[in-house]
Amino acid sequence: MIFDAHVHFFGREFYAFQTTLVAREDPEVIFGRIRAGGFEIPGADAKAHAARWIAELDRNRVDRAVIFASSPNEVEVVGAAVKSYPRRLYPYALVNPKAAAQVELLDKLQSQFHFKGILLFPALHEFSMQSPEAERVIKLAEKHRMVVFVHCGKLRIPVRKLIGLSADFPAERSRPRDLEAVANAHPKARFVVPHFGSGWFEETMALGNACANVYVDTSGSNGWILEHDPPLALTEVFKTARDVFGIDRILYGSDSGVFPGGYRGDIMQAQQSTMAAAGFTDDDRRAVMGFNLGRLLEI
Numbered sequence: 001m002i003f004d005a006h007v008h009f010f011g012r013e014f015y016a017f018q019t020t021l022v023a024r025e026d027p028e029v030i031f032g033r034i035r036a037g038g039f040e041i042p043g044a045d046a047k048a049h050a051a052r053w054i055a056e057l058d059r060n061r062v063d064r065a066v067i068f069a070s071s072p073n074e075v076e077v078v079g080a081a082v083k084s085y086p087r088r089l090y091p092y093a094l095v096n097p098k099a100a101a102q103v104e105l106l107d108k109l110q111s112q113f114h115f116k117g118i119l120l121f122p123a124l125h126e127f128s129m130q131s132p133e134a135e136r137v138i139k140l141a142e143k144h145r146m147v148v149f150v151h152c153g154k155l156r157i158p159v160r161k162l163i164g165l166s167a168d169f170p171a172e173r174s175r176p177r178d179l180e181a182v183a184n185a186h187p188k189a190r191f192v193v194p195h196f197g198s199g200w201f202e203e204t205m206a207l208g209n210a211c212a213n214v215y216v217d218t219s220g221s222n223g224w225i226l227e228h229d230p231p232l233a234l235t236e237v238f239k240t241a242r243d244v245f246g247i248d249r250i251l252y253g254s255d256s257g258v259f260p261g262g263y264r265g266d267i268m269q270a271q272q273s274t275m276a277a278a279g280f281t282d283d284d285r286r287a288v289m290g291f292n293l294g295r296l297l298e299i
């Protein structure tokens with residue numbers, strides 16, 4: 001069973017949201033620039049976009065995926081669009097904890113859409129995981145048994161560069177160590193740190209050692225390993241993560257999202273090979289590729 005912990009829906013609303021960040025320009029002109037940069041802007045029918053993701057999962061023999069609403073205006077749209085696929089697509093919703101209305105809306109939508117997780121981006125929205133605003137979101141996650149996904153480390157949103165915004169957010173703004181006291185104060189909440197901490201590898205390992213309720217996802221190409229001092233091999237990253245977190249708290253993710261690329265089957269293959277090279281047994285690989293996530297989401 002393959003269950004991907006990290007796929008972005010990235011429907012038309014996600015790109016439309018980016019256009020709202022650029023002042024006084026015609027959205028269609030901005031869409032043109034995004035298209036020229038190689039991104040496809042999905043059509044207005046979000047259900048058709050969900051069906052396209054299902055076709056991508058089928059083509060790559062992926063059973064299930066968590067699917068992210070990655071901008072505030074996408075939350076309701078994604079919740080509704082994936083409802084037809086209750087055993088294939090499991091939605092997570094982004095909120096900016098500093099926008100109280102977004103947090104309240106998610107609470108209200110929950111009875112309808114059953115989001116399985118909340119996405120937090122401290123670097124993007126400039127907040128601390130130790131703030132009262134973040135605390136409120138963690139309480140909401142506990143209330144609805146949602147996973148709290150916290151993007152730590154280097155954050156890059158490539159589409160922003162095409163429309164004249166900065167694509168990179170400094171890693172210093174979101175450190176795994178900021179999560180330790182918070183995770184320990186909420187032993188029943190479950191936290192996921194993507195990309196092995198995206199540059200904060202040692203801190204992520206220390207966090208996993210200190211908090212049994214923190215998981216890592218393996219998603220994307222993990223390009224941060226080349227900037228690490230000294231550069232790390234991905235096999236070493238997987239081995240160390242298994243030693244520290246144990247096999248049960250590592251979740252496979254592809255970080256798919258953008259069309260026309262669609263599902264990143266190449267990442268999936270590369271990660272399977274990396275695990276084989278790192279000496280993971282077949283049982284270990286099954287755990288990482290899907291079993292752990294099924295257990296985490298209580299499916």
Ligand SMILES: [Zn+2]
Pocket residue numbers: 006008255
């Ligand atoms: Zn991602």
